[in-house]
Amino acid sequence: MKQLALDIGLATGPTLEGYFAGPNEAAVSHLQLWLGSGDTVAVHSPVPTYLWGDSGCGKTHLLEAVRGTLTAQGGRVGWLHAGLHDPPPFNEIWDAVVMDDVERYNAVQQHAAFNWFVNAQSLQRGVIAAGSLPPAHLGLREDLRTRLGWGHVFALQVLGEDERRAVLRQAADDRGLMLTDEVLNYMLHRFSRDLASLMELLRELDGYALRTQRAITIPLIRAMLENE
Numbered sequence: 001m002k003q004l005a006l007d008i009g010l011a012t013g014p015t016l017e018g019y020f021a022g023p024n025e026a027a028v029s030h031l032q033l034w035l036g037s038g039d040t041v042a043v044h045s046p047v048p049t050y051l052w053g054d055s056g057c058g059k060t061h062l063l064e065a066v067r068g069t070l071t072a073q074g075g076r077v078g079w080l081h082a083g084l085h086d087p088p089p090f091n092e093i094w095d096a097v098v099m100d101d102v103e104r105y106n107a108v109q110q111h112a113a114f115n116w117f118v119n120a121q122s123l124q125r126g127v128i129a130a131g132s133l134p135p136a137h138l139g140l141r142e143d144l145r146t147r148l149g150w151g152h153v154f155a156l157q158v159l160g161e162d163e164r165r166a167v168l169r170q171a172a173d174d175r176g177l178m179l180t181d182e183v184l185n186y187m188l189h190r191f192s193r194d195l196a197s198l199m200e201l202l203r204e205l206d207g208y209a210l211r212t213q214r215a216i217t218i219p220l221i222r223a224m225l226e227n228e
Contacts, residue, residue, distance in 0.1 A: 014064040020159065020167040020195070024058070027051060027154035031062060034126070035069045044096070046120070048127035050148050052134050053156030056194035059130035063098050066128050070096055080113055087112035090119040096126035102148065103131040103138055114144045127151075161188055164195055171199060175206050177216060186218050 016035070021028040034045060051059050067077045075095035080087055082104035089112075090097075097116045105113060120127050131138060135149025159167070165184055172179045179187075191201055208224040209216050 013068045014061040015068065016062070016065045019058055019061055019065065020163065020170075022159050022163045023157040024154070027062070027156060030152060030154065031066060031128075034128075035066065036073075044126055046124040046126060048117070048121075048129065048148065048151035050135060050151065050153045051128075051130040051156055052132060052153070054132065054158055056192070056196075057156035057158045058195060059132075059156060060100055061196055063100050063128060063130055066096075067098050078116060080109065080116065082109065084109070087116075090116045092119075092123065094120070094125060096120070096128065099127070099129040101131060102129055102140065103133050105140065110141050110144055114141065114147070117144065117147050121147075158193070159195060161193075164188060164193065164198065167195060168198060168202060171202055175202075177202075177206060177209070179216060183216055183218060183221070186221065 016028060016032055019028060030049065034049065051062060053059060067079060070077050076091075076093050078088075078091060078094040078097040080097065080099045082101040085106075085108070087109055097120050099113055099116070102113065117127055119125075129148055131148075134155065135145055135153060138145045138148065140148075165188060168184060168187065169179065187198060187201060191198060204224065205216050205221065209220060212220070212223075214220050
């Protein structure tokens with residue numbers, strides 16, 4: 001599959017509202033309470049939250065949604081992920097720190113994560129982290145591993161096909177797109193089961209259909225992949 005060029009004009013950042021909770025309702029409700037939702041006052045508890053699960057369960061979506069919401073509220077967030085090879089020191093202006101893919105951290109990143117964690121806790125700032133394994137199975141330095149596991153821990157489940165179908169259908173309806181059962185079957189069976197990848201594909205299809213003034217069909221999907 002060729003790399004798809006995202007139509008920036010159609011893209012929106014991840015949100016909690018845009019995450020289909022399904023079996024992960026407890027984790028989403030916890031984050032909504034922590035951030036404040038509707039008339040609910042934000043809690044922003046310093047007790048850490050750790051999300052874990054297989055690829056495709058939406059861990060990064062939720063972390064990015066937390067960061068985006070905090071930023072929209074006027075907060076500042078430290079973000080540490082496995083691709084950040086030279087992490088900065090903890091910054092006291094941060095209202096929270098977010099850590100993704102913790103199971104992939106090298107020694108330098110683990111040192112930074114521990115430092116961020118300790119400083120955030122001492123200043124009563126939030127820590128939201130995610131990884132593919134439960135805390136007890138993380139191959140990290142012990143002082144970091146135990147800290148990741150002492151707060152709220154949620155195991156996220158990957159959505160089943162029926163749930164992914166429902167999400168795609170709703171997302172298409174929200175965009176005013178008509179997706180036939182044939183197209184949905186093609187998307188679900190020929191591409192990644194990762195919902196984020198499927199949603200990106202839908203955004204690309206929306207943009208390509210607009211540019212070519214064609215309905216979304218299987219031949220259109222094939223043409224987009226060949227021409228982009």
